Structure formats: structure tokens, C-alpha cells
Amino acid sequence: MDTIGRYRVLRQLGHGGMGHVFLAHDPTLERDVALKLLHRQTTRTGLRDEARALAALSHPGIVTVFEIGEHEGQDFIAMEYLPGRTLRDVLIAGAPRPELLAICVKVARAVGAAHRAGILHRDIKPENVVVTDGGEVKVVDFGIARRLEHEAGRSPRAVTASEVVETLRRTLPPDGAFTGMDTEVSAGTQTMFGTPAYMAPEVLLGEVSTPQSDIFSLGVVLHECLTGRRPYAATTLVEVIALTIEGPPPKLDDPLGALLDRMLARDAAERPSLDEIASALARPVTVTTRGASRSRWPIIGLLVLLAGGLAVAGWWLQRPAPVAGRAVAATELAIAIAPFSIQMATYGVEPPDSFAIADVLAHLLGAAEGARIIGTAVDTDDPQAARSVAARYLVSGSIVESGAVLRADVTIVDATTGTRVTTVKAERATLPLVLDSIAVAVLGAVAPGSDVRLDLAPNRSRAQMFYRQGAPVLESGRFTTARPYFEQAVVADPTLFEAWYALALVLAWMDAPEAQVVRATEHALELAPPGPRKELVRGIGLFLAGDYRTARTTLEPLEAITGPGAPEPRELRYYLGEANWHDGRHDAGFAYFKSALERDARFKPATVHAWQYAVARRDNEMARYYIGLAGESTDWIELALENYEQLARTGSSPRKLDAQLVLGETHSAEIEAKVRGTDLEAATLRIAIAVAGGELARARTEFA
Structure with missing residues (x-):
């Protein structure tokens, strides 16, 4: 859907029971609007009168309605677009x-x-x-x-x-x-x-x-x-x-x-x-607080970008209450967890690691009280896999993102007979919360009536357990695999600095949505102990805020610190590289990236600007070396080095298609046929078709 009325649709912001909401651009008045397109079955006779009443209502605390219209038999309302939270x-x-x-x-x-x-x-x-x-x-x-x-x-x-x-x-x-x-x-x-x-x-x-x-x-x-x-x-x-x-x-x-x-x-x-x-x-009132009080997390000059005010990336929504279960015949119960099918568009560039999430769920079940629950992650949802680890039950399922919530459908199978015991559902706003809910529901299904329960109150020991599981995975450079452990750790104890810091690093290195990186960094900065590590987090925050020069001057003195309490050299050199690179000091930035990779050649984030540096200097071998360290295809390098003929013959999609396009070997119909059924975004397709048709002005507009 490119247009609704005169409005050019930019992207979908969300949807609900009444319809879909889009971010759109009004070319007449040159402004962005929030466009609500109502479902046909929910459009009501009085809608236009009610929308007109809202449009006539001018109040600074109520969203402004600009227009009420109809598009292909569906009513829409154009409203003020409100970026914020x-x-x-x-x-x-x-x-x-x-x-x-x-x-x-x-x-x-x-x-x-x-x-x-x-x-x-x-x-x-x-x-x-x-x-x-x-x-x-x-x-x-x-x-x-x-x-x-x-x-x-x-x-x-x-x-x-x-x-x-x-x-x-x-x-x-x-x-x-x-x-x-x-x-x-x-x-x-x-x-x-x-x-x-x-x-x-x-x-x-x-x-x-x-x-x-x-x-x-x-x-x-x-x-x-x-x-x-x-x-x-x-x-x-x-x-x-x-x-x-x-x-x-x-x-x-x-x-x-x-x-x-x-x-x-x-x-x-x-x-x-x-x-x-x-x-x-x-009216001001005096409040005596009991226990932990709310506190405002420090803002480090970051603009948290949320899509149209939709609720994303929250870890502290209402937790599922502990569920008491049935008595179990023995004091030990073994449950196998198969990798879940997971669809989360807002998770980031890389999808969730389904096996890591199964392992997190297994550890949650193992934390239950009232009986010894042995949770084990297995490779497949075949009951034989559960029997191979002596498990009585096999848990499998899916987690699908729908608007601002995650919906889980879970099946529990008796591994000894292969028959289905029951299915359970969970719906929460974030992955850690939905895993908590799944664990509670599974325990309620397999052990109803006894004292078996999962206490989800903040718990430092459980948080440290998840942190210890994730730390070696992080050290190995498997950031996507490490992420679920740290997310679960900060839910178990929101005051654990090490978990917030590790989560901030993981999110930044795997190119997660900016708002998620920002939030984790803010928490890490608030909780960091005074000294070099706090200054390291502060420098990272300044870099993420776009204040590259101050980030550089904050981080540089930390290089001289050695011994206990010193920042981890790989992380320090990487962020010094980023701060220098984005401040226009590319030679210095590359030197820091190279130094970080000399300490750990598996450290993927440092390879990106390293191979970009090599390409800019036409050093083919260096470029191929660094992109090889990242485990990526060299097709990007060949495209950047303008080796179009070779790439057009031997490359893989979509870089092969890019090369053919540059050489004029591919036209609009061929592009549409080649990308049909792939995950190539519609915007990219429109740009390619515009270039192939010689419509460069249109291509530039789409690209912008």
C-alpha cells in the first residue's frame, strides 16, 4: 500500500482491534501524519460525525485530527503524528x-x-x-x-x-x-x-x-x-x-x-x-516510601526513538503471579525444552537464538521450588530427544510478535508415549516476560496441586545464574546467543550492574534497535561503581548520543589504567575506534579497531569499519581479510571495489542483482521476478525499478 488518499504511506506504526495505524506524509502541507485506516467490519455509521467533533476540539492535551476520508471503501482518519513515549x-x-x-x-x-x-x-x-x-x-x-x-x-x-x-x-x-x-x-x-x-x-x-x-x-x-x-x-x-x-x-x-x-x-x-x-x-503531598523507591534513570543526552508511541522493549510490566501446582509422585521431574519458532520483527537485525531461549526456559523451570525440576534444552521437538535425556515431558512451541505484544503457543507432550498432554498460551510485552509466563504455565500443567511454584520476585541469585550462563557466550563473540541470558538476568534483578553492562554491549554489537541500546546503557551507567568502569560506560553513552569528541576525551585517559578495576581492553579500544572514526579521525579509528582484533580476532563489531577502511584505500587483500574475520560474504567487498562483471557472474543475491543493475543487464520486470518471495524490502525494490527505468529523481526520493 503506497498511498491512502493523498497521503504517501511511509511505514506501519501498529494495529489494533479497530484498524491499522501508519506513518504517512502529506505532500500538500509537507508534514508527517499518523493515519488510522479502520477495518471494514469496524467502520461505524457515526464515525465521521464523531471524528469531526474531535477535529473541532482544540485542546493541547488531545491529539489533533486533520482529516476524515475514505480509501477503497474503508474510512481513515489523518491525525497529528506524535513521536515520543x-x-x-x-x-x-x-x-x-x-x-x-x-x-x-x-x-x-x-x-x-x-x-x-x-x-x-x-x-x-x-x-x-x-x-x-x-x-x-x-x-x-x-x-x-x-x-x-x-x-x-x-x-x-x-x-x-x-x-x-x-x-x-x-x-x-x-x-x-x-x-x-x-x-x-x-x-x-x-x-x-x-x-x-x-x-x-x-x-x-x-x-x-x-x-x-x-x-x-x-x-x-x-x-x-x-x-x-x-x-x-x-x-x-x-x-x-x-x-x-x-x-x-x-x-x-x-x-x-x-x-x-x-x-x-x-x-x-x-x-x-x-x-x-x-x-x-x-497538590504536593509527602510520601513515605517503603523498600525500593522509583528513581529516574539518568538521561545521557540520548533521544529514545519509539515507533509512534507503541510500547516496546519493557522489562517491568506486571509479572505473572507464582502458580501452585499439583502434587508430583516423586521429588524430581525432568522436562525437555525444544527450540521455539520465534518471529520478532523488532528484535533487531539478527533474529533470536531459539536454542538459547530454550536453555533460558530450562533454567527458569530449574529454579522452581517445591520439587527438583530438571530442565534441559534439546535440539528437536522429537519425543526421542526428550527420552534421550531421561525427560518425562517435552515442551515446544512458537512465539510470535503481534503489535506491541508477544504471543506464545506452547505444546506439552508426554515423552514416554508421544501423546499431547495439553497446550498453554502466554501473552506479554517482552521476551523475558513471556518466558516467565511460559515457565509458570508449564509448571501449572505438569505439576498441579502440590507446592511446586516459581517465585518471580527480584532475586540476585537467579540473576547471577543467568549472567554466568551468558558471560562465556559473550566472550566467544556469539552476541545473539548471549542476549537472552542477560535480558533474563536484568529481569531477575534490575540492580545487577554486570548484567546491564553486558546487555548494553551485546545490543550495541549486534546492531539492535537504538532505543534498546540506549535503555541498557542508561541503566548500566546508573548502576556502575565509581571508577574506570563507570567512565567507560559514560564514554559509551556519549558515543551513542553522537558526542564523539567528548566520548573520545572521556575514554582516552582510561588507556593508562592497568591492574584490577581497569576496563576490558578489547571493549575500550573498540569504542575508542568508534569515537575516533565518527569524529572523522579514520586513521586513528582503524588503529584502535586493528588493536581490538589483535586481542580477539573473533570480535565481529571491530571488523566492519576495518574492512570499510581497507576498501576506501583500495587494499583488496586487507578488505577481504577483515570481512573474512567477520564471517561475511565477500560480495560486499567486490561491489564496493566495483568488480561488477565478476559479481554479476558469480555473486549471490542481492549483490549479484546490484551488479547486474549497474551494468544495465537487468530491467524492471526481471528485478520483480528475481526478488519475488525474498526478504528484500519493498523500498529497495522500488529504488531498483526506478534506477532501471532511468528515473533517477524518483530513486533519490525513495532512497531519502
């Missing part, structure tokens, strides 16, 4: 209480303005609040918003709490993992729009939404800001709805506890107004 991201980053309360004040005022204009939001949650790069707070995604008069004119089908819960129990999987992020839930004849974990009891009971319903949702958000969790802990959709309707009202020992009680009152009439809420939250 969602409130979910802010919560994950451990923002301090005053910052979170200030955000809630702005949300209350923005939603109040919408109510005064006759518009309900109906889906207030952290994912729908964006803190822009400029510090503004915006309420977004009025995709299921409703005019008040529409709600007032709707005939509600009120039902009892028991009817809702029983209907859901009959129609939904009782053991399905629940994230609370659904936007449309159907059960029998009952359909609810919104996110169940944030929905008011009266809405769950089939009554019409009112401004007080939005206030309840904001109360759930406020509870999450004050405590880091939602009011009702639940692992299934049925549970969260049952607790919201029938469970004991949550009580919070906090100066804002009385306000929160009223916001979460089951009787909508008891809830305070948004003006009262904003005033109460804006």
Missing part, C-alpha cells in the same frame, strides 16, 4: 512519582475537555497517553470514542454480574493468559468495546458508558502509576472481569488512597469529577 514506556522506565502525577493531571484535564465537548474516550489506559519528545502530554486513540448523545440514546442490555462471568466462562478459554490489552471482547451476545482491565463495572455489566466510566479507567491508570500494578491482579479475561464486578474493592495506603477509592467506586455516582481529580493530583 507512551505512559506505559514511562512507567517501565521507572519515572518518579511527581512526573507520573503531573502526567495524570494533564490527562484528567484533557479528558475533561473532551467530556465538555460531548465526547467520551472509552479506552483510557497507559498505551493511549503519549509523552512527546518535546514534553507534551497527549491523549490519543479516540478510535472507540462515542458522542454522549449517542450513548444516551442507546438501549442498554443490562445483565447481572453472574451472567457476564458465567457467559465468559462458557465462551472463553479458562486458562488463557491475559494482558488486559484487548480492545474488543465478545462473549455470546455480549460485546464490549475497550480494554477489560481498565473498564468500569457498569460497562462490563452492559450499561451505557458515561463520563464516570472514563473516570474509573483513569483511576486504574492512577493506581498503576502509584504502585506499578493494576488494582486487580488476574491472569485471564474471566478473572479480571469477575474481580472488577464482584471482587473486594482495592485499598491503598497512600495519601491519594481516599481519592483513588472514590475513582474506583462501583457506584458511578460516588466518583469525583475530573476537575476535582486534577486539583487533588496537582
Whole structure:
């Protein structure tokens, strides 16, 4: 899809129950917009009136609507594009209480303005609040918003709490993992729009939404800001709805506890107004903290880039609760874990190492209490592989990224008979969290009824176990394999400096998304002990921030330090090389890369600029040597050295195609035929077709 209306689609930002959201460019006004293309089945008669009402609503805390249109029978809304972070991201980053309360004040005022204009939001949650790069707070995604008069004119089908819960129990999987992020839930004849974990009891009971319903949702958000969790802990959709309707009202020992009680009152009439809420939250209060307090991670001049405010790379979302299981006949239970099929587009350039992830899961199972669980990673999902390690059960499955969550489907097989015992599902925001959930679910399935449990509270010993597993893998230069161990370590103990530092190095060296590298580096800098290692992390952070000269002057004095506490020479020389290289000092940069490779020839990151340096100096043999150290094809070198004839004859795709294109041997139809079914990106294809057709201006535009 190249265009929607007059807008040129740049990339997809996300999708949900109502439709897909794209980053697009408006060529008329020369600005980027967020374009929401609604599913045909969710387009409603009143959409245009409601969108026009939003467009007429001018408030600094509400996303601006530019246009409502139609594209091939589907409605779309063009809105203000807001690069920044969602409130979910802010919560994950451990923002301090005053910052979170200030955000809630702005949300209350923005939603109040919408109510005064006759518009309900109906889906207030952290994912729908964006803190822009400029510090503004915006309420977004009025995709299921409703005019008040529409709600007032709707005939509600009120039902009892028991009817809702029983209907859901009959129609939904009782053991399905629940994230609370659904936007449309159907059960029998009952359909609810919104996110169940944030929905008011009266809405769950089939009554019409009112401004007080939005206030309840904001109360759930406020509870999450004050405590880091939602009011009702639940692992299934049925549970969260049952607790919201029938469970004991949550009580919070906090100066804002009385306000929160009223916001979460089951009787909508008891809830305070948004003006009262904003005033109460804006007043300073004294809070006595217990245990570990929230702290703001230092910002080291880095701009964390998130795609359209979607929640990514968070390790501290709500953890699955420990699950008690059935009694086991023996004190020992062996479980084999096969490599999972994993599809994660946002993981980075290199896909997850499925065997390493199986090994992490095996170690998680081995950390269970109440029985001796022996978890072992095996090469295949053949039950014979499980029997070869004397395992009773074999676990296999898949993890697929869908929007901002990971969905896992897991099968448990009795290895002695080869028959399937059960299947379990898990849905979480990050890979470590989904592995935690899988481990809990597997234990609940194979050992229900006993004291077997997995305690996922922060634990230094478990963190050090994962760190020790990953450290030798990192030393061997297998960065993709090492990554899952360090990610699990920082989840097990978010204060373990060594794990954050190793994770920052791994992410940087395997070219992971910048936001992930930034976050790990920030944590490592905060936790680093004073001395040379802290200065090394500081220098790395400055380099990542683009301050190459200061990074260089920060790192250079560390070369003279030797003995205990000195920075690891390979890492120091590599980052000195990067700082010099990007500061335009290529000779000095190459010398550092060469020095790092002399210490460890397997150190792949240092090879990249080394072979680039050799190509720039037309030193063919040196270029081939360094790219050979990296284990990469020499086709890149041949292309850079303009050996087009040889590459066109003997190269591999896509470099062979590049060479043929340069020589004029390939035309548009041939390009399309050759790349069909490959992973070559559509943008690359468009550039190639434009060049082949002599449309150089178009090619430059696509490339830009």
C-alpha cells in the first residue's frame, strides 16, 4: 500500500482491534501524519460525525485530527503524528512519582475537555497517553470514542454480574493468559468495546458508558502509576472481569488512597469529577516510601526513538503471579525444552537464538521450588530427544510478535508415549516476560496441586545464574546467543550492574534497535561503581548520543589504567575506534579497531569499519581479510571495489542483482521476478525499478 488518499504511506506504526495505524506524509502541507485506516467490519455509521467533533476540539492535551476520508471503501482518519513515549514506556522506565502525577493531571484535564465537548474516550489506559519528545502530554486513540448523545440514546442490555462471568466462562478459554490489552471482547451476545482491565463495572455489566466510566479507567491508570500494578491482579479475561464486578474493592495506603477509592467506586455516582481529580493530583503531598523507591534513570543526552508511541522493549510490566501446582509422585521431574519458532520483527537485525531461549526456559523451570525440576534444552521437538535425556515431558512451541505484544503457543507432550498432554498460551510485552509466563504455565500443567511454584520476585541469585550462563557466550563473540541470558538476568534483578553492562554491549554489537541500546546503557551507567568502569560506560553513552569528541576525551585517559578495576581492553579500544572514526579521525579509528582484533580476532563489531577502511584505500587483500574475520560474504567487498562483471557472474543475491543493475543487464520486470518471495524490502525494490527505468529523481526520493 503506497498511498491512502493523498497521503504517501511511509511505514506501519501498529494495529489494533479497530484498524491499522501508519506513518504517512502529506505532500500538500509537507508534514508527517499518523493515519488510522479502520477495518471494514469496524467502520461505524457515526464515525465521521464523531471524528469531526474531535477535529473541532482544540485542546493541547488531545491529539489533533486533520482529516476524515475514505480509501477503497474503508474510512481513515489523518491525525497529528506524535513521536515520543507512551505512559506505559514511562512507567517501565521507572519515572518518579511527581512526573507520573503531573502526567495524570494533564490527562484528567484533557479528558475533561473532551467530556465538555460531548465526547467520551472509552479506552483510557497507559498505551493511549503519549509523552512527546518535546514534553507534551497527549491523549490519543479516540478510535472507540462515542458522542454522549449517542450513548444516551442507546438501549442498554443490562445483565447481572453472574451472567457476564458465567457467559465468559462458557465462551472463553479458562486458562488463557491475559494482558488486559484487548480492545474488543465478545462473549455470546455480549460485546464490549475497550480494554477489560481498565473498564468500569457498569460497562462490563452492559450499561451505557458515561463520563464516570472514563473516570474509573483513569483511576486504574492512577493506581498503576502509584504502585506499578493494576488494582486487580488476574491472569485471564474471566478473572479480571469477575474481580472488577464482584471482587473486594482495592485499598491503598497512600495519601491519594481516599481519592483513588472514590475513582474506583462501583457506584458511578460516588466518583469525583475530573476537575476535582486534577486539583487533588496537582497538590504536593509527602510520601513515605517503603523498600525500593522509583528513581529516574539518568538521561545521557540520548533521544529514545519509539515507533509512534507503541510500547516496546519493557522489562517491568506486571509479572505473572507464582502458580501452585499439583502434587508430583516423586521429588524430581525432568522436562525437555525444544527450540521455539520465534518471529520478532523488532528484535533487531539478527533474529533470536531459539536454542538459547530454550536453555533460558530450562533454567527458569530449574529454579522452581517445591520439587527438583530438571530442565534441559534439546535440539528437536522429537519425543526421542526428550527420552534421550531421561525427560518425562517435552515442551515446544512458537512465539510470535503481534503489535506491541508477544504471543506464545506452547505444546506439552508426554515423552514416554508421544501423546499431547495439553497446550498453554502466554501473552506479554517482552521476551523475558513471556518466558516467565511460559515457565509458570508449564509448571501449572505438569505439576498441579502440590507446592511446586516459581517465585518471580527480584532475586540476585537467579540473576547471577543467568549472567554466568551468558558471560562465556559473550566472550566467544556469539552476541545473539548471549542476549537472552542477560535480558533474563536484568529481569531477575534490575540492580545487577554486570548484567546491564553486558546487555548494553551485546545490543550495541549486534546492531539492535537504538532505543534498546540506549535503555541498557542508561541503566548500566546508573548502576556502575565509581571508577574506570563507570567512565567507560559514560564514554559509551556519549558515543551513542553522537558526542564523539567528548566520548573520545572521556575514554582516552582510561588507556593508562592497568591492574584490577581497569576496563576490558578489547571493549575500550573498540569504542575508542568508534569515537575516533565518527569524529572523522579514520586513521586513528582503524588503529584502535586493528588493536581490538589483535586481542580477539573473533570480535565481529571491530571488523566492519576495518574492512570499510581497507576498501576506501583500495587494499583488496586487507578488505577481504577483515570481512573474512567477520564471517561475511565477500560480495560486499567486490561491489564496493566495483568488480561488477565478476559479481554479476558469480555473486549471490542481492549483490549479484546490484551488479547486474549497474551494468544495465537487468530491467524492471526481471528485478520483480528475481526478488519475488525474498526478504528484500519493498523500498529497495522500488529504488531498483526506478534506477532501471532511468528515473533517477524518483530513486533519490525513495532512497531519502
